[in-house]
Amino acid sequence: MRPRSLQLRAPRSEYEWDRLHAIRRTCIFDVYHPPDGPWPCEYDPAHPDDRDPANRPLLLVVDGELAGTLRVDLKPDGRAVVRLVALDPKFRSGGLGASMLEMAEAQARASGARALCVNAQPEVVGFYARQGFAPGRWEGCTACPRGIPMTKVLAGELSAVPGPRRVAPGLGFRKAA
Numbered sequence: 001m002r003p004r005s006l007q008l009r010a011p012r013s014e015y016e017w018d019r020l021h022a023i024r025r026t027c028i029f030d031v032y033h034p035p036d037g038p039w040p041c042e043y044d045p046a047h048p049d050d051r052d053p054a055n056r057p058l059l060l061v062v063d064g065e066l067a068g069t070l071r072v073d074l075k076p077d078g079r080a081v082v083r084l085v086a087l088d089p090k091f092r093s094g095g096l097g098a099s100m101l102e103m104a105e106a107q108a109r110a111s112g113a114r115a116l117c118v119n120a121q122p123e124v125v126g127f128y129a130r131q132g133f134a135p136g137r138w139e140g141c142t143a144c145p146r147g148i149p150m151t152k153v154l155a156g157e158l159s160a161v162p163g164p165r166r167v168a169p170g171l172g173f174r175k176a177a
């Protein structure tokens with residue numbers, strides 16, 4: 001059924017932050033970075049990147065329910081990086097992921113972004129490709145060999161940056177011994 005209302009907005013209470021962290025933890029970190037897997041990474045709900053004024057942690061609210069989350073990080077060079085994209089399983093496969101990404105794109109455009117970047121898990125490259133992203137490295141893209149950097153140009157030309165891959169502070173990946 002089509003939702004009557006759809007919002008992508010900042011969390012407004014402790015409860016909403018807890019829900020955002022829970023979705024990230026269970027849908028991303030537990031799945032792609034478990035402690036006994038090849039790319040362990042412990043989720044940090046107090047990560048300073050969530051408090052950076054250039055970064056917007058957002059919740060998808062579907063008919064009043066907290067259904068999903070992503071973060072839009074605005075970069076001074078005109079890129080917006082979409083990170084930590086996840087929907088609660090009961091909201092998947094009905095077009096809400098695409099809607100959430102479209103709303104993030106609209107917010108990024110409104111803030112002047114000329115390109116969207118993402119580090120896609122291999123399992124969801126097709127999802128981003130449906131939304132117009134193409135594989136290609138970008139400045140600051142993931143250092144995790146599992147991740148697939150992708151870009152969607154929104155306006156004009158933004159060349160791919162072949163610089164060294166780096167790990168965001170506190171989001172380092174280490175190989176299991």
Ligand SMILES: CC(C)(COP(=O)(O)OP(=O)(O)OC[C@H]1O[C@@H](n2cnc3c(N)ncnc32)[C@H](O)[C@@H]1OP(=O)(O)O)[C@@H](O)C(=O)NCCC(=O)NCCS
Pocket residue numbers: 027028084085086087088091092093094095096097098099119120121123124125126127128130
């Ligand atoms: C990725 C995710 C947000 C997609 O949300 P969703 O609501 O299931 O996706 P949608 O129903 O909006 O799908 C939009 C389109 O992408 C396609 N798609 C969705 N997931 C896909 C996948 N894993 N592989 C290929 N195509 C996919 C859909 O078929 C649909 O195509 P259509 O436009 O032809 O119908 C959701 O599956 C999720 O939260 N996954 C777990 C967390 C995760 O992997 N996050 C990404 C980290 S990079």
